[in-house]
Amino acid sequence: MTLIDDERHPREPMPNPTTAARADGSPAEGEVVEVHLNGRTRAVPARLSVRALLEHLALEPEMIVVERNHEILDRASYDQVPVVAGDRIELVHFVGGG
Amino acid sequence: MTTPSAASVVDGASLRIADKVLGSRLIIGTGKYSDNETMLAALRASGTDMVTVSVRRVDLDRTKEEGILFHLDPDEFLLLPNTAGCYTAEEAIRYARLGRAAGFSEFVKLEVIGDQTTLLPDVQATIEAAKVLVDEGFHVMAYTNDDLISALRLEDAGCAAVMPLASPIGSGLGVVNPYFIREIKRRLTVPVIVDAGVGTASDACVTMEQGVDGVLMNTAIALADDPPAMAAAMRLAVEAGRLAYLAGRMPSREIAVPSSPTTGMLD
Numbered sequence: 001m002t003l004i005d006d007e008r009h010p011r012e013p014m015p016n017p018t019t020a021a022r023a024d025g026s027p028a029e030g031e032v033v034e035v036h037l038n039g040r041t042r043a044v045p046a047r048l049s050v051r052a053l054l055e056h057l058a059l060e061p062e063m064i065v066v067e068r069n070h071e072i073l074d075r076a077s078y079d080q081v082p083v084v085a086g087d088r089i090e091l092v093h094f095v096g097g098g
Numbered sequence: 099m100t101t102p103s104a105a106s107v108v109d110g111a112s113l114r115i116a117d118k119v120l121g122s123r124l125i126i127g128t129g130k131y132s133d134n135e136t137m138l139a140a141l142r143a144s145g146t147d148m149v150t151v152s153v154r155r156v157d158l159d160r161t162k163e164e165g166i167l168f169h170l171d172p173d174e175f176l177l178l179p180n181t182a183g184c185y186t187a188e189e190a191i192r193y194a195r196l197g198r199a200a201g202f203s204e205f206v207k208l209e210v211i212g213d214q215t216t217l218l219p220d221v222q223a224t225i226e227a228a229k230v231l232v233d234e235g236f237h238v239m240a241y242t243n244d245d246l247i248s249a250l251r252l253e254d255a256g257c258a259a260v261m262p263l264a265s266p267i268g269s270g271l272g273v274v275n276p277y278f279i280r281e282i283k284r285r286l287t288v289p290v291i292v293d294a295g296v297g298t299a300s301d302a303c304v305t306m307e308q309g310v311d312g313v314l315m316n317t318a319i320a321l322a323d324d325p326p327a328m329a330a331a332m333r334l335a336v337e338a339g340r341l342a343y344l345a346g347r348m349p350s351r352e353i354a355v356p357s358s359p360t361t362g363m364l365d
Contacts, residue, residue, distance in 0.1 A: 037158065038155045038156065038158055039155070040158075042158075057158060059156060063165050063167050063168070064156060065153075065196050065197075065199045065200050067196060072195055072196060072199045075201075090155065090196075091155065091156045091158070092153050092154060092155055092156060092196050093153075093154070093156050093165035093166075093167070093200075094151040094152065094153060094154075094165055094166045094167055094170075094177070094179065094197075094200060095151065095152050095153075095154045095165065095166050096127075096128035096129040096130070096131065096137065096151065096152065096166050097127060097128060097129040097150060097151055097152025097154075097180055097182050097316075098127025098128075098129045098130075098150055098180070098182065098267070098294075098314075098315075098316030098317065
């Protein structure tokens with residue numbers, strides 16, 4: 001069972017990306033980055049932490065293990081680790097199995 | 099000849115693997131149940147203390163079932179994450195690490211499949227992965243063939259338990275080679291748990307009569323018409339098989355020997 005990119009899934013439509021951030025450094029409204037999330041290319045809001053990404057996806061951090069660019073993250077680091085364009089992120093959890 | 103003592107009944111129930119003592123010799127998989135309520139009822143009816151789970155991607159489209167932890171209390175059952183579906187040592191190691199990172203236990207059911215048709219294990223890759231994971235502090239419970247040499251190598255690699263198959267995963271064929279299972283149990287020091295192939299209660303009983311320490315099963319319960327009832331049957335069968343093993347069976351012989359006195363018959 002490989003956690004590979006599934007090319008059968010079409011890309012999600014990209015919201016019109018704005019590259020310019022505001023002068024104070026906060027993300028411009030609607031600014032997004034593309035990341036590889038569970039094998040699909042997705043646009044997510046720019047400058048999220050891993051914790052904010054999970055919140056964005058309405059996932060409970062305690063139920064999830066995050067692997068970012070082939071490195072498993074400590075839950076304690078979710079606030080500090082940024083989500084950067086091009087990241088390969090795997091969000092896994094336990095399901096029924098023998 | 100004595101009746102089974104209370105002590106042997108207790109011994110019939112408890113199983114130590116690494117630092118854990120389990121109150122049941124039955125380990126159960128959580129896959130393939132029709133729904134979570136049925137699964138939970140079956141787990142409880144089985145008396146099991148340890149259940150296997152798989153690591154998979156979260157379905158971000160929410161079209162599939164949510165994670166099993168929404169239904170399964172890790173305080174009620176010790177979780178045994180598996181590496182099911184992995185075909186290389188590297189993949190299995192990755193899945194094992196992800197499973198441990200969930201934060202419930204150091205145990206992993208290591209499984210590296212070598213063939214898609216039979217789901218027989220790639221023993222060489224399993225041994226390779228076991229060494230790496232043991233070095234990282236995992237309590238490795240390794241699924242393997244009913245082959246003594248492989249079992250010995252896995253014990254040498256530091257596995258906490260060695261788990262030979264009774265027959266192929268999901269086949270329900272029962273123990274196809276009881277002699278090899280007995281030989282593995284005789285030669286290993288770590289617990290031997292027969293994993294895969296049990297189809298019904300008699301298979302579980304025969305498996306335990308070989309003297310092994312436990313049985314791991316999933317499909318036999320999940321695909322029964324009434325999974326909680328089959329789980330209860332498995333509980334009894336495992337206990338019966340364990341007690342029969344401890345009791346020591348009579349020698350089998352291919353001649354009849356009367357049970358009643360041959361003297362004192364009427365003219």
